[in-house]
Amino acid sequence: MDKILFEELKKIYNGDILYKDEDVYPYAYDTSPNPQNIVKPEFVVFPTNSIQVSKTVLIAKKHNIAIIPRGAGTNHCGGCRVKQKSIVLHFSKMNKILDINKEDLIAHVQPNAIVREINAQAEKLGLFFPPDPSNLAVSTIGGAAALSSGGPRTFKYGSTKDYVINLEVVLADGSIIKTGSDVAKNVTGYNLTSLFVGSEGTLGIITALTLRLIPKPEARKVTLAYFDDLISAVSAVNAIINSGFMPATLDLLDRNTLETIEKFNPCGLLCDKEAALLIELDGFVENLNFECKKIYEILNKSNAAQIIQAKDEEENEKIWRTRRSAFAAVTKLRPNVVTEDVVVPRSKIVALTKGIQKICAEHDIIVCIMGHAGDGNIHPNFALDLLNEEEKKNFEIVKDKLFSLALSLGGSLSGEHGIGYEKKKYLNQALDPVALEYMGKIKKLFDPDNIINPDKMF
Numbered sequence: 001m002d003k004i005l006f007e008e009l010k011k012i013y014n015g016d017i018l019y020k021d022e023d024v025y026p027y028a029y030d031t032s033p034n035p036q037n038i039v040k041p042e043f044v045v046f047p048t049n050s051i052q053v054s055k056t057v058l059i060a061k062k063h064n065i066a067i068i069p070r071g072a073g074t075n076h077c078g079g080c081r082v083k084q085k086s087i088v089l090h091f092s093k094m095n096k097i098l099d100i101n102k103e104d105l106i107a108h109v110q111p112n113a114i115v116r117e118i119n120a121q122a123e124k125l126g127l128f129f130p131p132d133p134s135n136l137a138v139s140t141i142g143g144a145a146a147l148s149s150g151g152p153r154t155f156k157y158g159s160t161k162d163y164v165i166n167l168e169v170v171l172a173d174g175s176i177i178k179t180g181s182d183v184a185k186n187v188t189g190y191n192l193t194s195l196f197v198g199s200e201g202t203l204g205i206i207t208a209l210t211l212r213l214i215p216k217p218e219a220r221k222v223t224l225a226y227f228d229d230l231i232s233a234v235s236a237v238n239a240i241i242n243s244g245f246m247p248a249t250l251d252l253l254d255r256n257t258l259e260t261i262e263k264f265n266p267c268g269l270l271c272d273k274e275a276a277l278l279i280e281l282d283g284f285v286e287n288l289n290f291e292c293k294k295i296y297e298i299l300n301k302s303n304a305a306q307i308i309q310a311k312d313e314e315e316n317e318k319i320w321r322t323r324r325s326a327f328a329a330v331t332k333l334r335p336n337v338v339t340e341d342v343v344v345p346r347s348k349i350v351a352l353t354k355g356i357q358k359i360c361a362e363h364d365i366i367v368c369i370m371g372h373a374g375d376g377n378i379h380p381n382f383a384l385d386l387l388n389e390e391e392k393k394n395f396e397i398v399k400d401k402l403f404s405l406a407l408s409l410g411g412s413l414s415g416e417h418g419i420g421y422e423k424k425k426y427l428n429q430a431l432d433p434v435a436l437e438y439m440g441k442i443k444k445l446f447d448p449d450n451i452i453n454p455d456k457m458f
């Protein structure tokens with residue numbers, strides 16, 4: 001242990017610091033797979049306010065040691081992974097929803113407020129916070145903002161970036177700044193809020209957020225439609241949108257996903273179908289009855305093999321529980337699951353999905369494909385054994401081919417999970433070289449000593 005550093009941190013944290021191997025090692029990891037060359041954090045600290053964060057950053061700068069901001073650590077991209085001597089800033093003591101202002105439609109929250117809790121508190125006032133990463137029960141708003149997390153509702157409502165209007169951020173020189181104002185519209189100067197949201201904790205540390213809320217929809221209706229082929233399922237997505245509908249959710253599940261859910265969580269899914277679409281409409285009850293009838297007609301015309309429409313909230317929730325159980329079901333297939341995240345123009349979903357299935361068949365890797373079809377955002381869940389050297393080698397080839405395929409279809413490396421450590425080697429294939437160079441300059445400007453979450457993204 002670095003004793004000098006420990007003494008300096010002790011003055012800030014009153015000794016509430018983790019430093020023993022068995023205490024700090026868990027903070028070296030996140031949900032991302034296959035970590036190699038992991039280094040244990042030197043210290044893990046639990047700030048209660050932004051001044052403590054600022055003082056910690058100044059100490060890190062003085063000792064040239066990295067700072068890794070961390071929420072729930074559930075990211076898939078290695079964003080919290082520790083690769084060098086580091087202090088992990090864990091925000092579990094800054095987890096409050098400070099206030100919700102119904103008139104101004106805003107909430108003030110601390111970085112470790114949990115996404116589901118923010119929405120639950122907003123709903124009590126008839127308001128709605130739409131960002132819904134599937135693990136919203138544990139996802140922190142600091143982590144969700146740093147990644148601009150999305151979710152099934154992104155098609156209609158957008159992702160976290162659309163609901164952050166002002167931030168308090170601690171910069172690498174210790175200064176504490178506000179990026180904007182607590183107003184719905186603001187074109188005063190550069191939009192620093194947008195710069196920090198999605199920057200994966202590489203430019204500064206978020207210590208407070210002002211969030212935009214909207215009125216809560218009165219009700220929702222969920223439909224599950226099965227198709228004998230993928231092309232019909234994707235045509236149905238287009239037909240729904242082209243008929244003027246904007247469902248909250250248009251999620252796709254492939255046959256392997258349906259089979260895997262049914263195997264481990266029997267709930268009556270039809271496993272002889274090639275694909276299923278989960279469609280959620282929300283709004284006023286009267287409109288929903290009309291819209292559901294129309295959606296039924298569109299699905300029928302699009303050759304849906306079977307259509308199930310939930311009759312009440314209990315049935316809505318039953319369908320959603322099935323969808324949410326998909327990840328857990330896939331984890332039972334093999335020792336490891338790697339969830340990937342690519343995005344293509346919606347017109348290329350069939351080419352992408354069939355391409356992924358072909359690549360995986362060629363390299364003997366099991367894949368269950370889900371996705372937010374409305375956004376063109378596809379999540380292949382690869383089930384494999386990362387301790388099996390041959391499988392691991394094959395998987396590296398599959399990943400290379402997956403990203404090349406997405407890029408060749410006019411898509412991108414990530415729709416919502418971020419780049420982090422895992423995908424940085426592909427960044428130069430995905431970005432304009434001059435744009436990439438300017439991104440590097442932005443990082444240097446904000447963090448000249450490269451201490452804030454180094455080794456991520458670039």
Ligand SMILES: Cc1cc2nc3c(=O)[nH]c(=O)nc-3n(C[C@H](O)[C@H](O)[C@H](O)COP(=O)(O)OP(=O)(O)OC[C@H]3O[C@@H](n4cnc5c(N)ncnc54)[C@H](O)[C@@H]3O)c2cc1C
Pocket residue numbers: 030031068069070071072073074075076078079080091111132133134135138139140141142143144146147148149150151152200201202204205206207327416417420453
């Ligand atoms: C089962 C499962 C389902 C998921 N479903 C989705 C989904 O539907 N959609 C989706 O987009 N993602 C999803 N994810 C990925 C991920 O969990 C989410 O993006 C989540 O919002 C991250 O929150 P977190 O608190 O775990 O962040 P962490 O993993 O702790 O951190 C994420 C990144 O943010 C940085 N960070 C954390 N706090 C701060 C801060 N205060 N200031 C600056 N930087 C900070 C970290 O350094 C890291 O780079 C899923 C993950 C799992 C395991």
